[in-house]
Amino acid sequence: MPPAHSPSSPGSPNSAAPQGTSIVGSTNDTIDTLDGRLIRLLAEEPRIGVLECSRRLQVARGTVQARLDRLQAKGVIGGFGPEVDPAAIGYPVTAFATLEISQGQGSDVRAHLAGVPEVLELHTITGIGDMMVRIVARSNADLQRVIDRVVGFDGIVRSSTAIVLENPVPYRILPLVDQAAAE
Amino acid sequence: MPPAHSPSSPGSPNSAAPQGTSIVGSTNDTIDTLDGRLIRLLAEEPRIGVLECSRRLQVARGTVQARLDRLQAKGVIGGFGPEVDPAAIGYPVTAFATLEISQGQGSDVRAHLAGVPEVLELHTITGIGDMMVRIVARSNADLQRVIDRVVGFDGIVRSSTAIVLENPVPYRILPLVDQAAAE
């Protein structure tokens, strides 16, 4: 493939017609369709670079670069870190634990939980419990050890655990991105 | 910076001494320390390429390339998709809903939930409920709409929702990677 771009109209150098969507208020609002297509493209084939994106999206390279910079600056795209599968590194068991915390012990408990590698995620929630953690373990037996370590801390009054059996819909964001882009 | 690599010992071309860890059984088991350092490096600075990795890790470029290929082939690294923040695209409210399903309706319910963009994740679990979904919404008011759409389906008998107030520990995997690498 030659390094040429792929000018649809080779003769006329300029045919500036904003793609994606009218820019209207794209600066402060969410994302437009071009952003959506770009995110989808990168999500599906992360290995392609900016130049390839511009080819697929039929826009100028500078546009893709600018959009990417803007998306990262706005915090829409946090990064491109590798997605590591816990199961593949020896932690095939996932569980959600709901924790009840005694008054005023919140920050201590958070610090404690943040120090446990098997705790992948921690939320404070409304409802029955006060906190919800996502934990992983090497096996069901190992899960016992992890739970003991997680709840073995002053300030955690009660806890209940739900083991994940299946994961019919793994974490995804693309459908939401499409919806946001089509706003 | 000149295109020269950075040979520590310019004279002697070969000083092969396996880094990371003795390879022992690295092929079938999990990951070694070199893998761990590589993943951490990529997670922290995803934009750097293979060459830069090899410089930081003080190993040959081919090694980094081989490790990366292997990690991807083994499924340890799933991809390098952009991490999109739902809050940044207009969905700042997160909630977890526990669903109780009537017998035999499982697969229908899954299909239904998979069709809802606001459903980011779906698990089948042990315990009180049968399923657990992670959902997002544009606002607390909008959450009502989303919940109605989620549970408005034959086969879902009961549901309870917990709104996420705070997220003291956002999803992370690095501490676990370190632990697995130090096995």
Add this chain to the structure above:
DNA sequence: TCCTCCGGTGGGCATTCTGTACAGCGGTGC
């Protein structure tokens, strides 16, 4: 109404990285 700003386009440049190949070394296991 005119003017400025901003985002998009197309092009060009030097630098850098990638993909791929090669031979050699050394530890592991048969």
Add this chain to the structure above:
DNA sequence: GCACCGCTGTACAGAATGCCCACCGGAGGA
């Protein structure tokens, strides 16, 4: 003892990146 596998340097052509420019055209303010 020998073959295998992983790591090391090295090399090369092709491709992509980062950064520059001039220009166009719509939106919004003066």
